[in-house]
Amino acid sequence: xxxxxxxxxxxxxxxxxxxxxxxxxxxxxxxxxxxxKMNENGLQPDASIANVMVHMYxxxxxxxxxxxxxxxxxxxxxxxxxxxxxxxIMAYINAGEPTKGETLMRQMETRDIKPTKEIYMSLxxxxxxxxxxxxxxxxxxxxxxxxxxxxxxxxTLLIEAAAGADDLDKVIFNFDHMxxxxxxxxxxxxxxxxxxxxxxxxxxxxxDLLMTLExxxxxxxxxxxxxxxxxxxxxxxxxxxxxxxxxxxxLGEAPPFRVQVSLCDMYARTKMEKKALQTLGVLxxxxxxxxxxxxxxxxxxxxxxxFLRDAERMHGIMxxxxxxxxxxxxxxxxxxxxxxxxx
Numbered sequence: 001x002x003x004x005x006x007x008x009x010x011x012x013x014x015x016x017x018x019x020x021x022x023x024x025x026x027x028x029x030x031x032x033x034x035x036x037k038m039n040e041n042g043l044q045p046d047a048s049i050a051n052v053m054v055h056m057y058x059x060x061x062x063x064x065x066x067x068x069x070x071x072x073x074x075x076x077x078x079x080x081x082x083x084x085x086x087x088x089i090m091a092y093i094n095a096g097e098p099t100k101g102e103t104l105m106r107q108m109e110t111r112d113i114k115p116t117k118e119i120y121m122s123l124x125x126x127x128x129x130x131x132x133x134x135x136x137x138x139x140x141x142x143x144x145x146x147x148x149x150x151x152x153x154x155x156t157l158l159i160e161a162a163a164g165a166d167d168l169d170k171v172i173f174n175f176d177h178m179x180x181x182x183x184x185x186x187x188x189x190x191x192x193x194x195x196x197x198x199x200x201x202x203x204x205x206x207x208d209l210l211m212t213l214e215x216x217x218x219x220x221x222x223x224x225x226x227x228x229x230x231x232x233x234x235x236x237x238x239x240x241x242x243x244x245x246x247x248x249x250x251l252g253e254a255p256p257f258r259v260q261v262s263l264c265d266m267y268a269r270t271k272m273e274k275k276a277l278q279t280l281g282v283l284x285x286x287x288x289x290x291x292x293x294x295x296x297x298x299x300x301x302x303x304x305x306x307f308l309r310d311a312e313r314m315h316g317i318m319x320x321x322x323x324x325x326x327x328x329x330x331x332x333x334x335x336x337x338x339x340x341x342x343x
Contacts, residue, residue: 003037010041016048023056031056045069047078054084058091066091082113089115093122098135117148128157131164150181156189163196171196185213187221194224198231206231222248226256233266241266257286261294265301273307280310284317292323299329304338 003010003018015038022031035045035053045053053069070088073080080088085108092101101123105115120143127136140154155178162170175193179185185193190213197206206228210220220228225248232241241263248255260282267276283290283298290298295318302311315333318325332338 012038012043012046012049015043016046016052019049020052023052026056026060028056028060045072047073047076050076050078051084054080055087058087061091061094063091063095063097079111082108082116085113086116086119089119090122093126098123098126114146117143117146120146120148121153124154124157128161128164131161131166133158133161133165133167133170136161150178152178152183152186152189155181155183156186156192159189159192163192163199166196166199168196168200168202184216185218187223190218190220191223191227194227194231198227203231220247222251222253222256225251226259229259230262233262236266236270238266238270238272257289258294261290261297265297268298268301268305268307271305276302276305276307277310280314284314287317287321290318290321292318295321295323296326296329299325300332300338303332303336308333308336 002008003014015034019031019034019038022034031053035049038045050069050072054066054073057063057066057069066088070080070084073084085104089101089104092098092104101119105119108115120139124136124139124143127133127139136158140150140158143154144150155174158174159171159178162168162174171193175185175189178189190209193209194206197203197209210218210224214220225244229241229244229248232244245255245259245263248259260279264276264279264283267279280298280302295314299311299314299318302308302314311333315325315329
């Protein structure tokens with residue numbers, strides 16, 4: 001109200017204080033209203049306001065507006081500090097543009113500003129989740145060069161990155177390196193190892209690994225058991241899959257939702273109608289959580305098992321969720337038969 005009074009003679013500092021308070025409370029509409037009011041009164045954002053805007057827009061994931069604010073800082077001749085750089089880099093990572101974030105990191109280095117460990121870890125997680133082992137390794141090296149030794153988490157992320165890239169040699173190398181550093185394999189990194197062996201169909205190697213680790217005191221957890229169950233389900237080894245399901249139950253935890261996809265696919269292909277429809281019911285009840293590849297797997301399993309009506313129903317749900325079925329799947333539904341490549 002005071003800002004509207006001509007006699008008050010509001011200056012940039014008054015707006016800056018209000019904008020800072022609104023931004024800290026995540027009141028985006030009020031912040032932008034203040035910015036608009038300020039512009040209408042012929043005042044342009046200063047470095048302080050631009051700084052606040054970078055943090056705010058980065059936090060809410062509005063990359064375009066964060067970039068605009070960052071450019072304002074540059075145009076004013078203001079050198080961003082560590083906090084501003086970190087906010088922008090995180091905004092790029094969250095927006096799926098990590099290379100732009102790395103460019104800013106190099107810019108920081110030229111100014112003798114060290115990126116935080118959290119920034120390196122965020123980049124490493126991003127590349128790990130996408131199976132980009134080369135960039136993940138490069139980020140890990142940069143992290144060590146910056147004075148942060150490899151931890152259990154960084155080792156595990158490298159193992160997962162290599163597993164996602166289907167590079168078994170690098171999976172084994174990073175796993176062995178982790179052990180040499182003195183870190184004891186846990187449920188998560190062991191699961192990544194099993195997943196890598198599954199992709200190369202080396203069941204004997206996977207079982208040997210588990211036996212060796214168990215001799216050293218390792219106890220498989222829900223993540224490792226879930227990967228093993230999925231493998232048994234794909235091989236249609238019903239008894240073995242159900243034994244693993246029982247082991248998950250003995251841990252005192254409900255089976256992860258993703259396990260239901262594996263079970264439904266297995267029961268459908270082995271024509272175990274009652275169990276197939278039970279697990280299908282669980283999946284339909286939580287259809288919003290299903291990914292496109294999981295819909296494909298469920299529908300393919302139902303077709304292969306001869307449950308065409310249920311396959312058509314899931315096909316309709318998939319499309320209603322906004323996912324486009326593959327051409328192969330559409331043809332299989334029309335013909336009622338799966339091509340060899342989908343069996």
